[in-house]
Amino acid sequence: MTSLYRAFRASVLVNGSPTDEFIVQRGLRQGDPLSPFLFILAMEGLHIAFKRARELNAFTGLKINLLKCKLIGVGVSFTQVEQLAERFFHNPNALWVSVIRALHGHSGRLRDLSAVGAHFGPWKGIISAFRHLKDRGDGLKIFCQIRVGNGQLTDFWRDTWLGSTPLFTQFPRIFALDDSHATSVADRLRIGWVASSLRREPRGGVETEQWEAISALIQAFVISPQQDRLRRTLDSLDEFSVSSARYFLDGRSLFSGGSSTCWNNFVPIKLNILLWRVALARIPTRDNLVSRAIVLDSNLCPVCSSCLETTEHVFADCVELRGIWSSISRWWNIPTPSSVSVVSLINWADHSKLSVMQRKCFDPVICTAFWVLWNFRNSFIFDSVKPRKSNIFDDIVSRSFFWLCNRRKNCKMLWGVWLQNLAIACNM
Known part of the structure; x- marks a missing residue:
């Protein structure tokens, strides 16, 4: 260690010229391997000093007594x-x-x-x-109305019990003249509602107008022997319920996601999620990627290379792929939507003349078609061997048959019937 200190020399630059070297007498240089050990020694020494002080009861904290403390224990648990x-x-x-x-x-x-x-x-x-x-x-008071009975629990000026706003906002001049600001309806009416009860009588103008208006309201009001209570205005039952309050608050605070999403149990959940994202236009098409500042070689459709690749283009407008919907139309013997779009294709089964059971089987076919088209698009971009468009329709037919047979309860559908007679296949 002595040789380590003696071997170190230092020099100072004065106007850009170094001075003579000198020996460093004390301390450790920056980056020295002994520096961490010095900190460890200091921490160990401090720990030992505190430990000895604790053993000798050398620490004296704040002494609490009744003369210094304003909070006194009540002798009961919390x-x-x-x-x-x-x-x-x-x-x-x-x-x-x-x-x-x-x-x-x-x-x-x-x-x-x-x-x-x-x-x-x-x-x-x-x-x-x-x-x-x-x-x-969104406080709950916005759908609670005070129904005054004997007036003992209702604040005369600050509660909303006459009209749609508190009296101190309706009649601010009279409120300024009244000395009894923190009083109930019962106490204020017990004193008597006369001009002499104010700090001074109204002096004409706005004060007189407000005095006459509030006097007319109070004279028409009759106190009953019942206790004051809150009247709920959310439903006709005049009683508070958690469901009505939750429905009201959800309607004011929750984000509306547009049309409701129908989950289909006859296909895997990954197909339902894809269809949901397609309906919201939240799939990673090239147009969506470019809008998020992702640099691409091109934002054109990789299949047709002629139009901007959007969600609508991939599933409804691409000239290379839109013939799939015509093939499905001929297979099921139903017309295609009058205006082919993503929304119309998703709701195709709901607007067709198929029976209820046929719609339950046709909707999984639509989900499968979206899934196969999206997989074809991804394979066309990322696979070394380009997929064949002629296999798209066959893939839709086989996958939809497989998922229906395995996910539909007590399904006895046959492959040949699925290809030839859909009316019989859907009821098997």
Whole structure:
């Protein structure tokens, strides 16, 4: 180690000219193999020092006592606190609930669950979901209407109970004149709705107009002995249901994927996925690849080399491949769609005059045709030996027969009948 230090020399550039070399007295040079060992020695020494301090009780943390601490344990487990919080909402008429509400408000200060902790049972997740919906403007209050009974649970100014908006937004001038902003409907009407109950009487103009309008609304309102409750406007049952709320929120938030997708169980799932991607134009045609900034030698169809390769072109417009649909039409003795397109070919079975059982067998043939055409296109590009177009139709017939026989329950279809008489084959 001594020779390693003594063998090292250093020099400093002054105005571009090196000075005389000098011996480095202390430290390790950058990249020296001893550098990692130095850090290991330092860590080991620090670990031993902390270990000895812990054994000697040399560490003194913050001493907590009742004079310094503002949070005092209540002597019960957190599970019991959670259970009491749930009972607080489920037993609104209990005496202890009334005491808590009298001291801490109607919600008992349980609305702010962020300060309670991360394990507050199901209520924290439910309230967090409500807050998320409220931030998006989809709060459940948009389809809940307050039905005032005795008026004890309804905020006079801030709840929507007369009209479509709260009273403080309908009559802001009268709201500014009233000193009782945080009061219920029952308490405000008990005081009496007269001009002398305000901080000062209205002074004409807009104040007088709003005073007359709100007075007319309140005088026409009659309090009943029933308790206030929320009326749900999603259905005619006037009761809240999870299904109706879920249906409403899904309709406002979920993305609509257009037409519904019908999965066919008579063919493998890979065919259903391909047909779904074809309907959305999400297959890797050359046009789609170029639109995603992928460099290709050409964006023309590899089969006909005359048109841009799009989803519509591959399956419906290519002059080299569109004759397959005419062959299928003659085989099943049904006309082709009036306007041949990807959508019309996918829905070909639904718009034909075939029987129900024949449609169930014809739809797998369409799925197989899309699968075979796409495989032919890929083989034409990537295989060293070009596939023959004359084998496409035969491949569709054989593959559809194989999948129907193996995936259709209690199928007794014969190959000869499948080729000659489809009406009989579909019922076998």
